[in-house]
Amino acid sequence: xxxxxxxxxxxxxxxxxxxxxxAAMVILMATLFWALWDEAxxxxxxxxxxxxxxxxxxxxxxxxxxxxxxxxxxVTKNPEYQQLEKAYEQQAASAKPRKEELQxxxxxxxxxxxxxxxxxxxxxxxxxxxxxxxxxDPDKSxxxxxxxxxxxxxxxxxxxxxxxxxxxxxxxxxxxETYNSLKDERTKLNAELGDVLxxxxxxxxxxxxxxxxxxxxxxxxxxxxxxxxxEEWDPKIVQINVxxxxxVDRCESCHMGTREPLKLTAAxxxxxxxxxxxxxxxxxxxxxxxxxxxxxxxxxxxxSPCHQGNGRATTSIEKAHGNYEHWLxxxxxxxxxxxxxxxxxxxxxxxxxxxxxxxxxxxxxxxRQKGCMGCHRYEGYDKEPEDLNTLNQQLKQLDQEKTxxxxxxxxxxxxxxxxxxxxxxxxLNEKAVALRVANSKDDGRIQQIDLVAQLDAGPEESWxxxxxxxxQAEQELDSHLAEKxx
Numbered sequence: 485x486x487x488x489x490x491x492x493x494x495x496x497x498x499x500x501x502x503x504x505x506x507a508a509m510v511i512l513m514a515t516l517f518w519a520l521w522d523e524a525x526x527x528x529x530x531x532x533x534x535x536x537x538x539x540x541x542x543x544x545x546x547x548x549x550x551x552x553x554x555x556x557x558x559v560t561k562n563p564e565y566q567q568l569e570k571a572y573e574q575q576a577a578s579a580k581p582r583k584e585e586l587q588x589x590x591x592x593x594x595x596x597x598x599x600x601x602x603x604x605x606x607x608x609x610x611x612x613x614x615x616x617x618x619x620x621d622p623d624k625s626x627x628x629x630x631x632x633x634x635x636x637x638x639x640x641x642x643x644x645x646x647x648x649x650x651x652x653x654x655x656x657x658x659x660x661e662t663y664n665s666l667k668d669e670r671t672k673l674n675a676e677l678g679d680v681l682x683x684x685x686x687x688x689x690x691x692x693x694x695x696x697x698x699x700x701x702x703x704x705x706x707x708x709x710x711x712x713x714x715e716e717w718d719p720k721i722v723q724i725n726v727x728x729x730x731x732v733d734r735c736e737s738c739h740m741g742t743r744e745p746l747k748l749t750a751a752x753x754x755x756x757x758x759x760x761x762x763x764x765x766x767x768x769x770x771x772x773x774x775x776x777x778x779x780x781x782x783x784x785x786x787x788s789p790c791h792q793g794n795g796r797a798t799t800s801i802e803k804a805h806g807n808y809e810h811w812l813x814x815x816x817x818x819x820x821x822x823x824x825x826x827x828x829x830x831x832x833x834x835x836x837x838x839x840x841x842x843x844x845x846x847x848x849x850x851x852r853q854k855g856c857m858g859c860h861r862y863e864g865y866d867k868e869p870e871d872l873n874t875l876n877q878q879l880k881q882l883d884q885e886k887t888x889x890x891x892x893x894x895x896x897x898x899x900x901x902x903x904x905x906x907x908x909x910x911x912l913n914e915k916a917v918a919l920r921v922a923n924s925k926d927d928g929r930i931q932q933i934d935l936v937a938q939l940d941a942g943p944e945e946s947w948x949x950x951x952x953x954x955x956q957a958e959q960e961l962d963s964h965l966a967e968k969x970x
Contacts, residue, residue, distance in 0.1 A: 530737040534719040572687035595647040731786040733795030741768040790824035893919040
């Protein structure tokens, strides 16, 4: 086939594709940088919250530190504190000579132990290696040879040079005994030092406790610890995992100040130069009722059971608060925040802790006063059917217990008849009698439950029982009706 002539306007040769390549490259690079940004920040807005938290909380702690120092100075001027301080100084002065003596002895012993240890550990490692070879050697003569080698090695003398320049020679057994005895002696000296310092430590603890109890704010050392923790904080997901309840909440990845020991308000967490609290400042506030967290530990209960929202979501505020179409339990608004109490306390009539619980308690009271439970049955308001079911279950259990006792008593009596000795027969008879006595008690309990059930059902139904036990039934009925009237 003849070759085709090359056209004068060959697009491969005459046309440039540089512009297309540049455009494709720019689009690719832009997509790459956008993907990296979205991975690092776009899908992780909590990182911005935590970085902002570090700056604002550190600034807040600096102002709190100066107030705390002033407060601590006021506390230390108190005569009671000065008396504790004087007692501490006396204890420290009396313990000082013996403390210094013991510390010097412990330091000397530690140096000796290191000198012996440097020799002993090497020799012990070699002995262990020989023991391993001996134990794994399948040949009997090989084992005997290794055993003789170990014995010969242990008999060799090693030199230990102590810190004072003296030198001593020990075989393996002497070296081990010396090492252990030095360690035992150091342990005894440490125990004695602890006893010597115990009164000093107790006096120091009393001083610290007095400051903690009488200071309104945290102590300077506590605030310094918070500053250090905040400065060393690396952005990460803060997660509560309650496995038994299948709860995973990551709310504190943004709400960093919820459990901080200092009271944080939106105003105090507002950035310098801003006139109004922003979203960050609102998120960094303390829990409005710290007392609730003491009886509802977030590590045990989580956050979302009380506040709802999507505790697992971290990609946006909207999703974390559950304010989107695919989440059925959005965060309760502020005015309805007490609605979360119903999750666990639906049957409790009064729920108040500090300033929380008044609204829902008044609502429950209104529900009861208006008689809403007449048409709208709700747990906790009309308990008589539930109480009757409970009493019925108790009756069934007592009847079953009586049946089991009768069977067991009959079996014991049969065993007693076949007993080889009188002592054995008497013992079995006593057990059988005890079971019959228990049945008599169960009969009394059944009568009481039956009476209470009829009283709960109403006075008309209790008439038959009154006929059977007139005095007791009449007395309990009057008492029950009096309680209901009150």
